[in-house]
Amino acid sequence: MAKTALFVAASAEAATGVALLVTPSLISQLLLGEPLAGTALQLARVTGIALIGLAIACSSLSSSVGMFVYSTGVGLYLAYLGLSENAGGLLLWPAVAAHLLLAVFLCREIARSLRGARAQ
Numbered sequence: 144m145a146k147t148a149l150f151v152a153a154s155a156e157a158a159t160g161v162a163l164l165v166t167p168s169l170i171s172q173l174l175l176g177e178p179l180a181g182t183a184l185q186l187a188r189v190t191g192i193a194l195i196g197l198a199i200a201c202s203s204l205s206s207s208v209g210m211f212v213y214s215t216g217v218g219l220y221l222a223y224l225g226l227s228e229n230a231g232g233l234l235l236w237p238a239v240a241a242h243l244l245l246a247v248f249l250c251r252e253i254a255r256s257l258r259g260a261r262a263q
Contacts, residue, residue: 157194
């Protein structure tokens with residue numbers, strides 16, 4: 144029963160995350176009664192990426208995979224904002240670097256886990 148509840152919850156969060164990535168303003172309108180504009184759209188998309196990472200971490204995959212998806216997704220999305228939409232807050236590029244560096248470390252951790260699982 145607990146696995147079923149976790150699967151349902153993770154699936155719902157993944158669907159919400161995808162919806163926030165694709166149509167953040169519509170989701171805001173449906174949930175809160177107001178559309179999003181400006182940086183709220185960008186933050187809603189980051190939230191969508193976080194929900195997808197959470198769903199993966201809670202699924203049968205490892206928590207490292209969920210954090211890898213989150214760190215990679217947010218790092219690439221923030222880099223996209225900096226390069227194509229001229230976003231340029233003081234912490235934008237340090238955040239990009241931190242997320243992508245974490246993604247590299249997580250990727251190494253996942254690879255080690257996979258090698259260890261194959262060796263057994």
